[in-house]
Amino acid sequence: MTNTETSATLTAASTSKTLRGEPKGRTGLARILLGRDAVMIGLLLVTIVLFALFIPRFASPLTVGFLLLDVIPVLLIAMPMTLIIITGEIDLSVASIAGLTSASLGVMWAAGFDMNTAILLSILIGVAAGAFNGVLIAFVGLPSLAVTIGTLALFRGLALVVIGDNAVANFPPEYNAFVTSKLGATGIPTVMIGVLAVVAVFGVLLHFTPFGRGLYAMGYSKEAARFVGIDVVKSKFWLYVASGGVSALAGIYWTLRYSSARSDNATGLELTVVAAVLLGGVSIFGGRGSIPGVFASVLLIGTINYALRLGRVSEVVLVIVTGALLIVSVVTPSIGAALRRLGHERRIRRELPRSDGPGPTGA
Amino acid sequence: MNLSLKQRGRRRLALAGSIVSIAALALAGCASGGTGGGDAAEGGEDLTITFIPKQLNNPYTDVVLGGGEEGASAAGFASSQVVGPLDASASSQVSFINAETQAGTNVIVIAANDPDAVCPALEEARSGGAKIVAFDSDTNPDCRDVFVSQVVAKDVALIQLELISEQIGGEGEIAILSATANATNQNEWIAFMEEELASNPDYADIELVTKVYGDDDDTKSFQEAQGLMQAYPDLKGIISPTTVGIAATARYLSTSEYKGQVALTGLGLPNEMRPFVKDGTVTEFALWDPAQLGYVSAFAGQALADGTITGAEGDTFEAGDLGEREVGADGIVIVGPPTVFNADNIDDYDF
Numbered sequence: 001m002t003n004t005e006t007s008a009t010l011t012a013a014s015t016s017k018t019l020r021g022e023p024k025g026r027t028g029l030a031r032i033l034l035g036r037d038a039v040m041i042g043l044l045l046v047t048i049v050l051f052a053l054f055i056p057r058f059a060s061p062l063t064v065g066f067l068l069l070d071v072i073p074v075l076l077i078a079m080p081m082t083l084i085i086i087t088g089e090i091d092l093s094v095a096s097i098a099g100l101t102s103a104s105l106g107v108m109w110a111a112g113f114d115m116n117t118a119i120l121l122s123i124l125i126g127v128a129a130g131a132f133n134g135v136l137i138a139f140v141g142l143p144s145l146a147v148t149i150g151t152l153a154l155f156r157g158l159a160l161v162v163i164g165d166n167a168v169a170n171f172p173p174e175y176n177a178f179v180t181s182k183l184g185a186t187g188i189p190t191v192m193i194g195v196l197a198v199v200a201v202f203g204v205l206l207h208f209t210p211f212g213r214g215l216y217a218m219g220y221s222k223e224a225a226r227f228v229g230i231d232v233v234k235s236k237f238w239l240y241v242a243s244g245g246v247s248a249l250a251g252i253y254w255t256l257r258y259s260s261a262r263s264d265n266a267t268g269l270e271l272t273v274v275a276a277v278l279l280g281g282v283s284i285f286g287g288r289g290s291i292p293g294v295f296a297s298v299l300l301i302g303t304i305n306y307a308l309r310l311g312r313v314s315e316v317v318l319v320i321v322t323g324a325l326l327i328v329s330v331v332t333p334s335i336g337a338a339l340r341r342l343g344h345e346r347r348i349r350r351e352l353p354r355s356d357g358p359g360p361t362g363a
Numbered sequence: 364m365n366l367s368l369k370q371r372g373r374r375r376l377a378l379a380g381s382i383v384s385i386a387a388l389a390l391a392g393c394a395s396g397g398t399g400g401g402d403a404a405e406g407g408e409d410l411t412i413t414f415i416p417k418q419l420n421n422p423y424t425d426v427v428l429g430g431g432e433e434g435a436s437a438a439g440f441a442s443s444q445v446v447g448p449l450d451a452s453a454s455s456q457v458s459f460i461n462a463e464t465q466a467g468t469n470v471i472v473i474a475a476n477d478p479d480a481v482c483p484a485l486e487e488a489r490s491g492g493a494k495i496v497a498f499d500s501d502t503n504p505d506c507r508d509v510f511v512s513q514v515v516a517k518d519v520a521l522i523q524l525e526l527i528s529e530q531i532g533g534e535g536e537i538a539i540l541s542a543t544a545n546a547t548n549q550n551e552w553i554a555f556m557e558e559e560l561a562s563n564p565d566y567a568d569i570e571l572v573t574k575v576y577g578d579d580d581d582t583k584s585f586q587e588a589q590g591l592m593q594a595y596p597d598l599k600g601i602i603s604p605t606t607v608g609i610a611a612t613a614r615y616l617s618t619s620e621y622k623g624q625v626a627l628t629g630l631g632l633p634n635e636m637r638p639f640v641k642d643g644t645v646t647e648f649a650l651w652d653p654a655q656l657g658y659v660s661a662f663a664g665q666a667l668a669d670g671t672i673t674g675a676e677g678d679t680f681e682a683g684d685l686g687e688r689e690v691g692a693d694g695i696v697i698v699g700p701p702t703v704f705n706a707d708n709i710d711d712y713d714f
Contacts, residue, residue: 057465066461165544167453169479169503180483258454260480262545267452309462315419315449 036281036333040296047300051307058307061187068189069180069257071302073098073250073266075195075295077273078280079202080243082294085277086206087218088286089137089144091240094247095269096155097129101251103159106168106261115172123248129155130244131237138237152270159263168261179256191253198246203291211235219286275322276301279329301325409441410668412470412661413463417500418451421579422632423606423653424474426714427499431472431657437683438665440470451543451579453477460484464491470664472657473507474499478547482506494667498660500547508667508674509694511660513651514701516548519604520555522649522701523629524566527600530626530646534568535599538591540612540629542579542605552604572598577608584611592621603629609648613639633704633712640706647705651698654714659688659698 052059077094084091101122108118129151136147181190206212214230226232250269255261280297282289301322308318414431416424428445435443446463448455453476463471464487471493475481478501485495485506495507504510513519527537539556541549553574560566572595577584584607591598592615603609609631616622622644631648639645659682666672666680678690688696704712 057467060465062465066458066465070458070461160544165550167477167479167545176483254454257483258457258477258480259483260453260477262453262477262480264452264543264545265454268450306458306462309446309458310465312444312446312462312466315447319449 037290037293037296040280040293040300044296044300044303047303047307051303055307055311058310061182061185063306063310064187065182065189067302067306068192070306071298072189072191072195072257073254073269074272074276074302075298076198076246076250076253077243077269078277078294078298079198079291080239080246081273081277082280082282082289082291083202083206083212083215084144084239084243085274085282085284086286086289087215087236087239088222089236089239090148090274090284091133091144091243092148092270092274093129093133093151093155094243094250094273095266096152096159097126097244097247098251098254098266098269099263100129100155100159100162101126101248102255102261102265103163103263105252105255106166107162109171109261110168115175119252122252123245126248126251127241127245130241130247133244134237134240137240138233156263156267163261163263165263169259171256171259171261175256176259179253198249199291199295206291215239216287219283219288272301275326279326281329281333284330410439410469410665411442411444411467412440412472412664413444413446413466413468414657414660415456415459415463415471415473416445416447417456417474417476418579419445419447419449421451421607422635426632426653427474427657429657430652430654431661433654434658434661434683435664437658438662440661440665443661444468451476453480453545456481457484460488464488464493467491468493469668470494470496472496472498472660472664473502475502475547476500477545478503494664496660496664496667498656504693507694509663509672509690509696511656511663511696511698513653513656513698515697516551517555519630519649519701520552521559522703523552523602523604524556524559526628526647526649526703527602527626528566528569530628531569531599533565536570536572536595536597537600537602538572538595538598539574540584540587540591540601540603540605540608541574541576542608544576546579546605549604556602577603577605577611579605579607581607581611584608585615588612588615589619592619592625598625600626600628603627603631606630606632606635606650609645610635610639613644617642617644631704632714633709634714636704637709640704640709647703649701649703651701652712652714655685655698658683659685659696663688663696 077098081091081094104125105118105122108121109115113121133147133151136142137144179189179191182188183190183192206215214225214235217225217228217230218232218235222232251266254265258265276298277289277294278284279301280289280294282294304321304325305318308321412435414428416428418424432443432445446459448459456473456476457480460471460473460481461484464484469492471485471488473481473485473495475497482503482505485502489495489506495502496509496511497507498511499513501507501510501512531537539553541553557571560569560571573591575587575591577587588601588611591601601612603612609627609629612627613631613636616625616627617639627645628648630650631645632650636645636648662680662682663672667674672678672680672690674690674694676690676692676694679687682688690696
């Protein structure tokens with residue numbers, strides 16, 4: 001009796017000691033300032049300041065306008081993509097959905113549809129394409145990578161069927177002008193208001209609703225998420241529908257900004273989006289990431305691209321810089337995690353020397 | 364305990380800080396390294412010219428740009444730049460135009476991937492005072508000052524038809540292996556070819572069975588050529604009106620059983636096509652001298668910038684060694700007639 005009691009108190013004592021020895025999660029200001037998001041935002045600000053100092057003509061409202069017009073499609077699609085990757089899935093068909101939307105918009109306008117009707121129908125086409133992905137992935141249960149690689153080709157093919165090798169360019173000038181219009185002298189494009197609204201919706205959805213918290217849980221373990229009452233199937237389905245809808249918006253923006261509806265619009269954009277999302281701190285394995293981080297990351301890539309282009313650095317260098325940034329962003333947290341694990345194990349060994357010592361021999 | 368925790372926190376803060384500053388330094392290094400050529404625009408009367416090709420790292424484009432750089436220095440530009448996307452997609456050129464607008468470049472010479480997609484950006488550049496020369500592939504005529512065209516589009520189409528007709532003996536099935544499905548000039552030539560095939564009695568026995576697209580990608584063109592052979596066993600000839608397509612097709616034919624059986628012609632670079640002409644895969648093909656295209660474009664830009672021409676019909680300007688050129692209808696400047704290359708003359712050319 002006494003024997004077990006003492007051993008129990010001993011274990012309790014050593015456990016509490018271990019816990020006290022372990023570093024606790026950061027709290028308060030340190031947590032905000034050292035978080036991944038803060039580092040991304042800080043990096044973005046430092047980059048902007050440096051470019052403003054070193055690249056001639058970078059610091060001007062023109063830059064703000066051109067740069068934001070360039071990143072809007074990526075920014076839009078990155079929002080649903082963040083949520084999807086947090087659940088541990090992926091959507092590679094987004095750029096093809098944008099292309100299909102662009103082609104359909106062009107064909108409908110050329111066929112004499114009213115512009116607003118054509119835009120509305122195009123969004124519905126995007127939503128339908130997203131729902132198609134959603135049904136296959138959520139209800140049928142196929143792997144998202146396989147499904148969306150398939151629909152990447154399928155939707156691009158449909159775009160070619162819809163518009164062929166033609167291009168539709170004669171959109172109403174007031175629509176084109178609206179898309180490229182700026183808010184007064186700030187250089188900020190008017191459409192940014194709408195884009196920020198989309199960002200806000202996805203931000204609130206992910207960070208401040210039970211649905212959003214459920215996505216993180218799904219990213220860690222779909223089984224566990226199901227057991228705590230999260231409707232995994234429905235959540236996934238609606239994410240792909242949202243992704244289709246937002247991709248359609250990007251496709252419409254693309255069409256009007258470049259005043260050209262073609263089947264090859266936005267080709268390859270999916271990889272840019274995925275790269276930006278991962279750089280923004282979203283784990284490709286799911287369960288981790290945030291909207292502010294992704295927002296900063298999209299702007300960071302856009303800024304670097306624009307500034308280097310303004311400095312006439314070759315496109316080849318641009319691709320290398322973006323690639324290197326991505327690798328660094330993926331590798332750095334892994335190195336951090338490995339170091340922390342090492343420290344943790346060393347502490348356990350230091351603070352519990354007897355627990356594994358007398359164990360086997362004492363029995 | 365608490366103290367050590369705080370220390371650890373501080374160390375981490377320092378670590379994060381140093382990572383940020385290292386990254387920032389690295390970026391600043393890239394940035395300051397890249398500004399070298401861009402400062403000339405502020406130097407008063409010094410004119411700057413920037414070439415924006417359809418895509419970089421394309422052998423044909425490299426020859427055009429080589430001529431362009433030579434023309435730019437001969438015409439007296441203070442600095443000439445080449446910027447452009449790595450893929451020939453419709454909208455990828457726009458951000459380059461924007462950057463040039465902001466850099467205050469005086470003359471932008473562009474080969475448009477899409478005639479309309481580049482328009483709003485070019486308009487913005489023009490309102491900032493830049494002169495726009497389209498070359499190789501035209502933009503919408505409203506958004507540029509002149510278009511320097513290699514040759515008359517119809518001549519290019521007709522000469523390819525003549526060559527293939529000669530090579531297949533005036534009858535049989537032919538196919539076209541083009542660049543992308545949206546390529547402006549390829550589609551124009553193909554339209555002329557189709558028209559001519561339908562209307563000219565000399566070509567009554569020639570049937571165009573299909574058009575395929577290799578996207579100006581070597582591998583894809585190679586596979587499309589292979590696919591054509593399988594899909595059309597009676598195929599007599601292939602026209603490939605793109606330098607990437609004809610080289611890939613020739614490579615496929617030269618290693619297959621169809622070598623010498625299926626005729627191949629189109630637009631090719633002599634340096635790339637030389638081995639295939641020598642080994643008998645290809646008898647004759649055509650092209651203009653691409654370097655002259657860039658050369659004339661640079662002089663056209665110079666003439667526009669100093670006010671010698673406005674791009675109106677009948678304007679004339681001196682294009683260096685090539686002599687006088689005249690601006691035709693719709694602001695089009697023609698460089699010269701296409702050249703036909705065969706085993707007899709191919710060694711006289713090096714591009």
